[in-house]
Amino acid sequence: MRQSQLFTKTTKELPKDEASLNAQLLIRAGFVDKIMAGVYEFLPLGWRVLNKIENIIREEMDAVGGQEMFMSALSPKENWEKTGRLETMNVLMKALGANKESREINDAEYILNSTHEEVITPIAKKFALSYRDLPFSIYQIQTKFRNEARPKSGLLRGREFRMKDLYSFHVSQEDMKRYYEEVKQAYLKIFKRLGIGADTYITLASGGDFTTDFSHEFQTECQTGEDEIHVCDKCKIALNKEVLERQSICPECENKDLRLAKASEVGNIFPLNTKFSKAFDYYFTDKEGNKQIVYMASYGIGPSRLMGVIVEKFADDKGMIWPENIAPFKVHLLSLNQNEEADKLYEVLKDLGVEVLYDDREVSAGEKMADSDLLGCPFRVLISAKTKSAGKLELKLRDSNEVQMLSEKELIEKLS
Amino acid sequence: MRQSQLFTKTTKELPKDEASLNAQLLIRAGFVDKIMAGVYEFLPLGWRVLNKIENIIREEMDAVGGQEMFMSALSPKENWEKTGRLETMNVLMKALGANKESREINDAEYILNSTHEEVITPIAKKFALSYRDLPFSIYQIQTKFRNEARPKSGLLRGREFRMKDLYSFHVSQEDMKRYYEEVKQAYLKIFKRLGIGADTYITLASGGDFTTDFSHEFQTECQTGEDEIHVCDKCKIALNKEVLERQSICPECENKDLRLAKASEVGNIFPLNTKFSKAFDYYFTDKEGNKQIVYMASYGIGPSRLMGVIVEKFADDKGMIWPENIAPFKVHLLSLNQNEEADKLYEVLKDLGVEVLYDDREVSAGEKMADSDLLGCPFRVLISAKTKSAGKLELKLRDSNEVQMLSEKELIEKLS
Numbered sequence: 001m002r003q004s005q006l007f008t009k010t011t012k013e014l015p016k017d018e019a020s021l022n023a024q025l026l027i028r029a030g031f032v033d034k035i036m037a038g039v040y041e042f043l044p045l046g047w048r049v050l051n052k053i054e055n056i057i058r059e060e061m062d063a064v065g066g067q068e069m070f071m072s073a074l075s076p077k078e079n080w081e082k083t084g085r086l087e088t089m090n091v092l093m094k095a096l097g098a099n100k101e102s103r104e105i106n107d108a109e110y111i112l113n114s115t116h117e118e119v120i121t122p123i124a125k126k127f128a129l130s131y132r133d134l135p136f137s138i139y140q141i142q143t144k145f146r147n148e149a150r151p152k153s154g155l156l157r158g159r160e161f162r163m164k165d166l167y168s169f170h171v172s173q174e175d176m177k178r179y180y181e182e183v184k185q186a187y188l189k190i191f192k193r194l195g196i197g198a199d200t201y202i203t204l205a206s207g208g209d210f211t212t213d214f215s216h217e218f219q220t221e222c223q224t225g226e227d228e229i230h231v232c233d234k235c236k237i238a239l240n241k242e243v244l245e246r247q248s249i250c251p252e253c254e255n256k257d258l259r260l261a262k263a264s265e266v267g268n269i270f271p272l273n274t275k276f277s278k279a280f281d282y283y284f285t286d287k288e289g290n291k292q293i294v295y296m297a298s299y300g301i302g303p304s305r306l307m308g309v310i311v312e313k314f315a316d317d318k319g320m321i322w323p324e325n326i327a328p329f330k331v332h333l334l335s336l337n338q339n340e341e342a343d344k345l346y347e348v349l350k351d352l353g354v355e356v357l358y359d360d361r362e363v364s365a366g367e368k369m370a371d372s373d374l375l376g377c378p379f380r381v382l383i384s385a386k387t388k389s390a391g392k393l394e395l396k397l398r399d400s401n402e403v404q405m406l407s408e409k410e411l412i413e414k415l416s
Numbered sequence: 417m418r419q420s421q422l423f424t425k426t427t428k429e430l431p432k433d434e435a436s437l438n439a440q441l442l443i444r445a446g447f448v449d450k451i452m453a454g455v456y457e458f459l460p461l462g463w464r465v466l467n468k469i470e471n472i473i474r475e476e477m478d479a480v481g482g483q484e485m486f487m488s489a490l491s492p493k494e495n496w497e498k499t500g501r502l503e504t505m506n507v508l509m510k511a512l513g514a515n516k517e518s519r520e521i522n523d524a525e526y527i528l529n530s531t532h533e534e535v536i537t538p539i540a541k542k543f544a545l546s547y548r549d550l551p552f553s554i555y556q557i558q559t560k561f562r563n564e565a566r567p568k569s570g571l572l573r574g575r576e577f578r579m580k581d582l583y584s585f586h587v588s589q590e591d592m593k594r595y596y597e598e599v600k601q602a603y604l605k606i607f608k609r610l611g612i613g614a615d616t617y618i619t620l621a622s623g624g625d626f627t628t629d630f631s632h633e634f635q636t637e638c639q640t641g642e643d644e645i646h647v648c649d650k651c652k653i654a655l656n657k658e659v660l661e662r663q664s665i666c667p668e669c670e671n672k673d674l675r676l677a678k679a680s681e682v683g684n685i686f687p688l689n690t691k692f693s694k695a696f697d698y699y700f701t702d703k704e705g706n707k708q709i710v711y712m713a714s715y716g717i718g719p720s721r722l723m724g725v726i727v728e729k730f731a732d733d734k735g736m737i738w739p740e741n742i743a744p745f746k747v748h749l750l751s752l753n754q755n756e757e758a759d760k761l762y763e764v765l766k767d768l769g770v771e772v773l774y775d776d777r778e779v780s781a782g783e784k785m786a787d788s789d790l791l792g793c794p795f796r797v798l799i800s801a802k803t804k805s806a807g808k809l810e811l812k813l814r815d816s817n818e819v820q821m822l823s824e825k826e827l828i829e830k831l832s
Contacts, residue, residue, distance in 0.1 A: 005483075007483055007543055035492065041539060042486040136421075142559075160488050
């Protein structure tokens with residue numbers, strides 16, 4: 001894309017009322033815009049990153065047999081009364097306004113969903129009633145809502161946020177645990193593809209509402225992280241604070257030498273067991289014709305939160321640094337008054353299928369280079385009078401200070 | 417996909433409290449589920465169709481230079497006070513609940529957006545302030561909300577629905593009109609690709625709140641349509657009821673012989689002129705350094721509504737009939753106790769990139785054929801003892817009664 005066509009612009013000004021590093025950088029770079037506390041608009045560059053994150057997650061959910069669907073944002077209060085979560089949920093919305101022309105007000109109260117167990121369980125119950133129908137798993141990627149009292153962490157904790165939620169249904173706890181392990185591995189693949197695999201730990205957490213067993217968080221080590229985890233570097237797993245109070249050794253290798261680290265949560269998975277199937281009377285008929293309770297588990301990853309964590313983890317004092325798989329563009333091509341040469345290279349790279357943001361704007365070299373660092377595409381290619389007279393192109397990686405002078409052929413080999 | 421793996425099932429039962437044909441068929445076929453009046457869940461087959469519709473729209477919006485972004489569902493009331501639409505909007509949501517653990521209640525009132533002029537105009541104003549930045553256009557595809565008093569038309573008019581909305585920004589009314597015509601043509605391309613091009617008419621409508629000029633609806637002729645249009649068959653344009661009261665001849669050719677037809681609205685576009693730029697003080701600096709008001713237009717298409725209209729338009733008494741471009745699968749492969757043969761053909765077709773739903777279930781031939789008609793994939797391929805002994809395969813188009821016996825080679829030529 002030609003940067004001159006992009007309707008957003010960067011700014012050096014720090015956004016007002018924005019304490020979090022991720023939102024500061026994303027707003028300055030024109031990736032997101034804040035409309036009110038905890039609610040962000042994804043501008044074209046931010047939307048590209050979010051889409052890439054969501055597509056990686058989608059591919060790995062498809063790979064474990066998840067069937068994609070799309071659930072509603074609104075749901076009736078009755079479903080939440082059945083599970084006893086109406087009082088604990090923190091988003092309850094009431095329609096107050098009315099179209100005067102319609103002369104009729106619908107003043108019903110609805111839940112604006114922050115999670116979808118109360119939606120998916122009755123749906124599953126409509127279709128899958130025999131042991132032959134089980135197991136199966138369903139997922140969706142969409143917007144969820146949470147009535148945060150004081151949101152201040154940018155994309156890490158919003159009133160409105162993106163979520164991938166997978167739900168699985170099983171004939172037994174044993175089968176649930178088997179699939180739970182499969183999804184755990186799929187999550188590790190996702191974090192690897194997102195560029196945070198080496199620093200993301202499966203972290204034992206208490207089971208929450210759902211179970212006396214452990215649930216599992218995925219925590220990414222990050223200096224600005226809001227959580228503290230205790231890492232076993234031998235097994236690459238961790239315990240969260242609550243679990244550490246119960247046991248202070250690695251459950252895998254009994255290592256006592258756990259390393260304290262700051263981290264941000266990037267996913268969590270819960271063995272729901274029978275909590276929701278009981279609430280909705282969801283039973284199946286087994287081979288012998290007997291009614292049996294369905295076992296469930298749920299698996300969450302927040303793509304918008306992930307985007308914020310990745311910004312915070314990799315940013316330096318000049319701006320953002322995107323892992324290649326989710327960068328808005330792989331290459332940032334800067335023309336320093338050499339648009340004729342740069343136009344040609346832009347077309348060559350596009351034809352090779354390389355994603356290029358081409359800075360063809362009439363602004364200073366300094367501004368272009370500062371913007372390039374702020375935006376954080378992994379490869380910067382620069383064409384200047386100097387590179388032209390040398391018959392070369394300048395390549396710099398965003399996460400390195402080293403500059404390479406390459407021929408067009410060498411450059412293309414590196415980039416495609 | 418193997419139908420035995422699909423977690424949804426068809427049903428012969430008519431859903432309760434569902435007057436509309438589109439919802440009756442979509443629910444019976446397991447494409448959608450209704451959670452409450454006006455709110456539907458898109459199950460895997462329905463989600464596939466919706467995605468295909470949205471991707472066709474996306475491609476044509478990209479082709480007219482639209483920059484995709486993703487706006488929030490929530491917005492602050494103040495933005496709607498500025499445009500004077502707070503009272504006329506029919507969705508105003510108030511957060512009533514609170515997470516007791518947080519011991520703090522956020523009881524602010526928000527708008528749950530039914531349209532996004534109040535969101536996009538202040539964003540555009542942040543970035544595009546010079547004549548050099550104009551024109552540009554931005555679009556998104558996401559979920560919107562409308563507090564319908566008594567929703568009863570299935571996907572045609574929900575409390576929650578999918579919407580593509582494009583907004584364009586210009587230095588003058590003339591430039592706005594130029595782009596408006598360009599998008600009009602893009603809309604015609606979209607409807608053609610969706611399989612309803614021949615029966616969809618650009619329809620003059622009154623300008624609504626925004627303008628004394630006409631706005632334009634796109635109306636698809638359909639026996640169950642809720643609107644009445646007056647078609648000039650020479651020019652392939654129409655007038656809606658309101659406009660007919662003002663003028664009763666075709667504005668293009670002055671034809672007086674307009675044909676009354678039932679139709680469903682599938683899109684509408686509005687010259688907003690300066691209504692929203694004035695409300696948000698959105699001015700640009702022209703070449704001479706003078707402040708000038710920005711001209712805007714907006715362009716809507718509802719993908720979920722379109723899905724409902726397409727079901728109603730093409731359905732017969734046996735079920736749905738999907739146009740090929742948006743069918744959940746191109747081919748429905750039915751095995752009548754010949755799974756060994758059918759497995760092979762399924763793999764061959766998949767390898768060729770043909771989208772196949774393979775009915776490998778252990779149910780009767782009658783049930784498979786009835787389900788196939790209900791689901792409405794364009795091509796049905798049947799393998800039975802009879803076809804096998806003839807060394808042939810049976811091909812039937814959903815919208816024809818003719819059955820063809822073909823060799824595998826002939827079949828593959830037809831389908832790939």
